[in-house]
Amino acid sequence: MQRFKEGEAGIALNANVFFNPKMKQLRDVSSLLLQATGANGMRGIDCTAATGVRGIRYIKEAGLKDVVFLDVKKEAVDLIARNLKANRTNGTVINQPFQHFANTCKDRFDVIDIDPFGTPAGFVYDAMRISRDGTILMATATDTAVLCGARKQACMKNYWAEPMHNELCHEAGLRILLNYIARNAAEFDFGIEPMLSVADMHYMRAVVRLRNGASVASESLRNSGIAQSCAKCHNFDYAYGNLSHFGEECSFCRSKMVLSGPMWMGKLNDKELVKRMIVMGDGRLERHSLKLLSAIYNEVETPFFYSIPKITRYLGVPSVPLSNVIDNLEKNFKTSRTCFDDSSIKTMAGITDVIQAIKKA
Numbered sequence: 001m002q003r004f005k006e007g008e009a010g011i012a013l014n015a016n017v018f019f020n021p022k023m024k025q026l027r028d029v030s031s032l033l034l035q036a037t038g039a040n041g042m043r044g045i046d047c048t049a050a051t052g053v054r055g056i057r058y059i060k061e062a063g064l065k066d067v068v069f070l071d072v073k074k075e076a077v078d079l080i081a082r083n084l085k086a087n088r089t090n091g092t093v094i095n096q097p098f099q100h101f102a103n104t105c106k107d108r109f110d111v112i113d114i115d116p117f118g119t120p121a122g123f124v125y126d127a128m129r130i131s132r133d134g135t136i137l138m139a140t141a142t143d144t145a146v147l148c149g150a151r152k153q154a155c156m157k158n159y160w161a162e163p164m165h166n167e168l169c170h171e172a173g174l175r176i177l178l179n180y181i182a183r184n185a186a187e188f189d190f191g192i193e194p195m196l197s198v199a200d201m202h203y204m205r206a207v208v209r210l211r212n213g214a215s216v217a218s219e220s221l222r223n224s225g226i227a228q229s230c231a232k233c234h235n236f237d238y239a240y241g242n243l244s245h246f247g248e249e250c251s252f253c254r255s256k257m258v259l260s261g262p263m264w265m266g267k268l269n270d271k272e273l274v275k276r277m278i279v280m281g282d283g284r285l286e287r288h289s290l291k292l293l294s295a296i297y298n299e300v301e302t303p304f305f306y307s308i309p310k311i312t313r314y315l316g317v318p319s320v321p322l323s324n325v326i327d328n329l330e331k332n333f334k335t336s337r338t339c340f341d342d343s344s345i346k347t348m349a350g351i352t353d354v355i356q357a358i359k360k361a
């Protein structure tokens, strides 16, 4: 039997049980997030446990206890039991679909990890049944083509939202996922506080803290909004609830704008937490993950961004150094690079000022 070492866990593999070594970075970051939030002693559940690697790492590295490992495959359940024993860790292994478990279980969990094959949409509603005030809900989506607008109908079906299919699509996809979580949470009187939102490689990952209360849930939904984007000049706009200022035309080039959403327009990250993770992760996380966390930390907190190469192409002017554009804008507007794209900027400025800054760069 093949063995694999990841973090503090030693894992036996089975050809019939799914294991993706490329997701190590995601598991590193998730484990670190739990350590940085002080999850020691918290009760966790891995809704699609497969080899059990994630839950075992959470126990050994972040101190979670009484972790429940669920999987629908008998082979997976046997493998998890074996891996728990080999790692000298304790947990409850159950051969059940998550939905069935959540509908019959009377317990509440502090940490719920949803990392299925494809969309987490079918798990989120039932996750609320086993949540309490303060629960950390982690949801991974690998159906990024759907969330990025390559399959619009599937996005409508799974997430009740119209996706974007342009340079903003990864951020829009994350915001659609968050809005979907917030919408489901509200039905159970939970509001959400995003802790970490990541779009990387072929996945999107939203980590939120649930807060209980009817008014908290309503307040949370105020972050729900609609966006519109211009395919010609790369302008965009967004609004919370009230769409009265939305015209059909782009305010800059007068082309027809494309509507998308609903999406979460509030904050994507808890910057203080991200800062702690960067400090704790130095020397422990892979460079790629540290770079990603730093980009998230340094980013201006505003929905969407401007692609400088796309705008210069639209203007028909030569390409310009990104740092010059940022310097020009920073005199009057909060501006930064963005974790979503190396050649784009987030700024409080509108497209007219961005174009001015490009022309002066």
Ligand SMILES: [Zn+2]
Residues within 6 Å of the ligand: 230, 231, 232, 233, 234, 235, 250, 251, 252, 253, 254, 255
């Ligand atoms: Zn336009």
